[in-house]
Amino acid sequence: MNAVEVENLTKKYPGAPQSAVDSLSFQVSSGEVFGVLGPNGAGKTTTVGVLTTRMRPTGGLARVGGVDVAKEPTRVRRLLGVVPQRNNLDRSLSIRQNLLFHAAYHGVRRAERRQRAAELLERMGLAERGDDRLDNVSGGQAQRVMIARALMHEPQVLFLDEPSTGLDPQSRIFVHECVRELKDRGVTVVLTTHQMDEAAKLCDRVAIVDRGKLLALDAPAALVRELPGSTTLTLSLEFAESAESAAEDVNAALTAVETVERVEAMPGGRVRLYTSREPGEILPAVLKALAGHGISLTGLDVAQLGLEDVFLRLTGRELR
Template sequence: MTGNLAIHADGLRKSYPGPGGEAEAVRGLGLSVAKGEFFGLLGPNGAGKSTTIGMLTTMVRPTAGRAEVCGLDVAADAVAVKRRIGVVAQDNTLDIELTVAENLEFRGRYFGLGRRDARARARDLLTLFGLFDRARARVFELSGGQLKRVMIARALVHRPDVLFLDEPTAGLDPRSRLHLWDVLRGLQAKGQTILLTTHHMEEAETLCDRLAVIDQGRVLACDSVRALRETVGAETVVTVVYEGGAFDLAAVRAMARADRVEATDGQVRVFAGDPDGVLSDLVALAAKAGLTVVDASQLAPSLETVFLTLTGREFRE
C-alpha cells in the first residue's frame, strides 16, 4: 500500500531513440517519499534527475515501470496527478505574453478558480514572496532570483500536495540562492511535501530530510544526509595523482591507516577512517619510487565522499 506516500516509483525506466541506438536516461529507478518530507535527488549533470522529475510530473512518458503521486498513476491518471502537483522547471517556463500577476492569476483559473478568487490568490502569493511591487512587470524585466520566486509562487497557486523543483538555484547568485533556501524552508515548515533535484551538495545537505544519490539513471543510495555520511561516506578520501612510473601498491596497502585502496592509471586513492599522516606517507612513497606528484587532495567525510565511495568518481558541479 502506498497510502502515506506522496511519491512512489518502482522500476522506472526511460529510453530515448538516439543515433547509436536507444539511450537510457533512467534505468530502473525506485524511490518513496513520505507526505511532508523534503526529499532531494542528488546527482551530477546527466544523471537522469530531470527525466525522473519529467516522469513524476506526467510530462515524460515512462518506457517501463510505474510511478504514483498521491496514490495516482502518473501515466493512467495524468490529469488527476496534475491537479495535485506544482512544478518549478529548471528553465523559465513563465508565460512571456503576460505580466507577473497575470501569470499567477491565469494559473489559478486553469486550476478552477474564478476570476476574482484567482486575482486575490495571486495578490496574496506575490505579497508572501516579496514580489508585490513587481506585479505588473513583464517576465523579461525580472532578475534570475525574482524569476524563480515567481515560478515557485505560480506552482503554489492551486495549493498542490507535492511541489517539484528541478535545480531551483542553478545559475543564481549566492545571495538569491540563500533567499530561495529560506523560502523553501518556510514552505517545508508549513508541511509542504517537496521533491527537489540538485547537483549542489551544500543545497542537498542544508535542505533535505532525505536524499537519493543518483548516477547514470539509478539510485545508488537513499537515506538521511547524516546516515549517508555515517555509513557510506564515513571515511576520509586521500587522492594522489602522479606521473613517471608505477606506484608501489603493496606498500600503500600495507599502510596501517589505509582501510581500502583504489588504484587506476596515474592515480591512487586511499579511504581511511583515521587519515592522520596518510597524505604525507603517500607523497613520501611516491618520492621514493621517483614519481612526480601532480595533484594531491584530502576530502573529509561529506556528501562528496559519499558520492566518491558510491561511484568511484569525483562529483563535479
C-alpha cells in the same frame, strides 16, 4: 502515506543506446523534502518529467498522491506544482497575470486567485512588481515568480528542478528558505540538484542516481557516515634529519596502524590519515607509531568528509 512512489521506473528515448532512467525505485513520504542528486545526464530531469506527466514512462510505475501518472495525468496535475529548470514564464503577461491565469487554468475561483496572488507576491518580495512585464526581471526574480506560480493552486507535492542553478547567493538562500517554509506547511518537496551543500542542507533524504540507476538512498548525514574513511586527520610533521627516508618510515608505520584505512602524503611534510573511527580513538596508536622516528608533531587537523565525497566515490571523477 507516500506522496510519491516510483517502482522500477524505466524511460528509454527512441534511438538512445541506454535507458535514461533504468529500473528506478524510491518512495517519498508525505511532508518530506526529498533530493535527487546526480551528475548531468544522470536521469534526474527525466524522472521529474515522468512524475510531472510531461514524459511517458517506457516501463514501471510512478504515482503522485497515490494517483498513477501514466493513467490519470489530468488528475495528477492538480496535485503537483512544478518549478522548471528553465524560465518558461508567459512573457505576454505581467507577473501577477502569470499567477492569476495559472490559477484559472486550475479552476481556482476569481476572488480566491486574486487573494492568493497578492499573498504570494508579498511572500516572494514581489508585491511592488506585480504589474511589471517579464522583460526586465533577473534570474532570481523569475525563479521566485515560478515558485509563486507553482503554489497558486496549492499543490500537495512541489517539484523543483535544479532550483538554484545560476542564481546569486541571496536568491539561493531565499529559495532554500522557501523550501523550509513549505516543509513547515506540510508540502512535500522533491528537488533535483547537483549541488551537495544544497542537498545536505535542505533534504531529509537524498537519492544519489547515475546513469538512470539508484546508487544510494538515505539521510545526508547517514550517507556520509557509511562512507569508509569518512574522517580525516591531517598531521603536520617536522623531520629532524634525512627527511626522505624518515618520511617513508613514517608512512609505513602509520599504515601499520590497524584503525587507519589509508595514508596519503601531502606537500609540506604533511600526512593525511583516513579512518572510520572517532579521532580520539585512533590518536594514541598514531602517536605511538610516530615515536622513535625523530619526528615532532607540529599540528593536527581533524575533518569530516562531506556529501560531495560520497557523491564522487559513487559516481566517479571523470568529466562527461
